[in-house]
Amino acid sequence: MKNIANDIIAVLEKVAGSTQNGSILLHEPLFRNNEWNYVKECIDSGWVSSVGSYVTKFEQMIAEYTGVSHAIAVVNGTAALHASLEVLGVERGDEVLLPTLTFIATANAVSYCGAVPHFVDSEISTLGMDPHKLKDYLLNHTYMSNGFCYNKKTDRRIKAVVPMHTFGHSVDIEPLLEIADTFNIVLVEDAAESLGSYYKGTHTGSFGKVSILSFNGNKIVTTGGGGAILTNDDGLAKKLKHITTTAKVPHKWEYYHDQLGYNYRLPNINAALGCAQLEVLDEYLDKKRVLAKKYEYEFKAFNGVNFVTEPANSKSNYWLNAIILDENYIEQRNDVLELTNQSGYMTRPCWNLLHTLPMYSECPKMNLDTAEAISRRLINIPSSVILGEDRS
Amino acid sequence: MKNIANDIIAVLEKVAGSTQNGSILLHEPLFRNNEWNYVKECIDSGWVSSVGSYVTKFEQMIAEYTGVSHAIAVVNGTAALHASLEVLGVERGDEVLLPTLTFIATANAVSYCGAVPHFVDSEISTLGMDPHKLKDYLLNHTYMSNGFCYNKKTDRRIKAVVPMHTFGHSVDIEPLLEIADTFNIVLVEDAAESLGSYYKGTHTGSFGKVSILSFNGNKIVTTGGGGAILTNDDGLAKKLKHITTTAKVPHKWEYYHDQLGYNYRLPNINAALGCAQLEVLDEYLDKKRVLAKKYEYEFKAFNGVNFVTEPANSKSNYWLNAIILDENYIEQRNDVLELTNQSGYMTRPCWNLLHTLPMYSECPKMNLDTAEAISRRLINIPSSVILGEDRS
C-alpha cells in the first residue's frame, strides 16, 4: 500500500501554498475592512461595554443576512445554545437528541440545563444527523404519552433535538423537521459553523424554532468571542433578550430582576468587530468557495482520499475543509496528522465523539457506526479565507 | 421639613460640574492610554480571540496588582463567580450565604450550581456582611455534623459564604474569615467592585479561598465585558483555568475534554483593553479619591444627608459614591432620584434587595433590618474617574 502522507502534503502545498514563511493554520481570521474604524469609534466614545449602538446594528445585520426576524447577540455560541434550550423549557430530567459528532458545546449546553444528551448517528453525505436512522430509532425506542415523546428505557421526556451543520455543510434538515413535528420534539439548529450556508436556498439557522451562530475566532467571521440566537418567534425573541441580559426589568433607575437570568451580553466593542466582518462576509464566502474548488479538483484523482463537498441541494460556506480517508488507509491517519503538522500544515482529526468522553459515556445513544467511521477517517485541512485569494 | 433635592443638586453641580454640555453619568469608562495601540495590535495580528498574548499578560498584571498568586481571566464577573463556586464543590442541595444587599449576579451564580442562596444582613459601617450578626445567627440556626455546617430548618449543608465589598468599600473580612473557619464554610470573596481597595493594607480579593473581579463597562477599569478569578491555591487555579476553557486536555490536535466545562474565556481583544486600563489604575484611583474627598467635604455640613466614606482600617477605591439620607428624609428619596436625574445628574438607588425578588423570595434568610434600612436610604451619585480631574 502506498504511503499517502507525502502526497497529501504535496496537494496542500499546491492549493494552500508554501510554508516557507511560517505555518499554514487551520483557520485564521482576516481583518482588512472597517474593523479598526468601528472599534476605534467604540474606544473614542467610551462605549465598549453593554451600552452602545453596535450591538443593535450587529443584531440587525445578522437578522437581515440570515432572513430570520430576530437575532440576539450574545457572548458566545455556547451561551447561545444554553439560553435557547432554557427558554424552550429544557430542564432537569429531560433528554435532548444531538449528534455524537459535534463540538463539545452542543452537549454541554444540555448539561447546563440539568438535562441529559441522547446521541444520534450521522450520515456520510452531510456529516450531520441521519434522519432515516433517527426516525427508525424513535419509532422503536420511544413512546408517546399525553402528546409528548418519552425514552422507553429511561422514561425521560425527549424535549428537544439539536442537529448541527458540520463544518458548514447543511444537515438534511427537512426530514428532521418532519420527525420533530411527528414526535412533538422542538428543533434547535446549531448553526455555529454555517453562517453563509444554505439548504435548498434558505439560510441555515432559519429552520429551527431557535437557532444559534458562533463568532469565535476560528469561525468564518469573528467578534473575538461571540454568538447569536436566531428566531422568528417574537415572544421567544423577547424572552431570550431578557434572560441573556440578567432578566432586568427596564426602569429609570431601579434594579429589579424578575427571574433567573444570565450575563450573556456581547460587549459593544466585540459587536463593532462583528459589524465590520459581516460587511465582507460575501467576499469571504467567495474566497472559501475558490479554495474548496481547488482542493476538490486536486483530490479528485487522489486514490484513497475523498474531499468532502457540499451535500446535494445545499450551498456550503466551506468553513472547514475536510478529507476522508478510505477504510484501507485508516492506519495511516496518525501519520498524515503527524507529517502534515510537522511540515507546517495545520490539520486535525474530527472531535472525539461525545459519547466516548468520560462525562457523557453513560448517556443514552443509538448505534453510532457511521459517526464512528467518520471520526476514524476524517481530517480537517487548512481553510482560511486568505488561502482562497489569488497568490499569482 | 426642608426639601433636600435641590440642595443635593447644588452639591452635585459644585463637585461633579455643570450639566450644560450633557448629562453626568453614574460611571463612564475612560480610555486615554494604550487602549488603541494594544487593540490595534490584536486586529493587525489577527489574534482577537482565545489565542493571543494579551490574556496571559492581563492575568499576570492582575496577579501582580492584587498580590494573589494566580489570576484567571474570564468573560465576566458572573462567570467568575459561577466557576469559583463550582470548583469549590457547591452543588445541588447546598446553601450559600451571601448578602441580600448585592448585585443579582452573586445570587444567580449560586443558582447556576443548583444551590440555594441564604441571605445575610449588612452593617451600616461597611455596607457589607455583618460578621457579628452572622456569627450569632449561625450559632443559633445551624448545627455541625461530621465537621460540616447544616441549616437547622432545611437540613441543607451550608457550603460557602460570599461576602461582597460594596461600592468598593471593604467588608470587615477578618471576623468573617474566622467564622468561615469555625463553621467549616469556604469563603469566596466577591471583589467585583473593589479592584484597588485594601483591608488593613492587603488588597481585597486576596482573602478568600477564591475571589472574583469584574471588568464590566461600569467598573473602575474595563475590558468591555470581563472578569477574573483570583486564588493562591495552585491546584484550584489549574482546575479553574481548565473548566473555564471547556475542560479541553492539551494535545497537538485531539479534541478531548475530560469533564463538564464552560466557554468562559476572555477574548484577547478584551484582554488588550484590560492591559492598557490596568496601566493607569493607580492614576484613576487617585482621581476617584479626589472626587470622593470633595463630596465628603461638601456633604459634611449637609443636614439630613451622610456621604459614605471608607470604613476604618480600609482604603476604598471609591468606585461608586453614595449618600445615605437620614430616616426622616426617606419620603424624599424618590424626589431626589427624580429631580437629580431630571437635572442631568444620573443617580440611582441601591439594588432591590435580593430576598425581595420573585425567584429568591422563598430562600432562607436571617433578619435583614439593616440592609432594608440601607436600601431605603441610599443613593448612588456620579462617580466617573474624569470627575476627579482638575477642571479649573
Ligand SMILES: Cc1ncc(COP(=O)(O)O)c(C=O)c1O
Ligand atoms: C458545532 C458548534 N457548536 C457550538 C459552538 C460553540 O460556540 P462558541 O465557541 O462561540 O462558544 C461551536 C464553536 O466553537 C461549534 O462548532
Ligand SMILES: Cc1ncc(COP(=O)(O)O)c(C=O)c1O
Ligand atoms: C457585586 C457584583 N458581583 C458580581 C458582578 C458581576 O460582574 P459582571 O457584570 O462582570 O458579570 C458585579 C458587577 O456587575 C457586581 O457588582
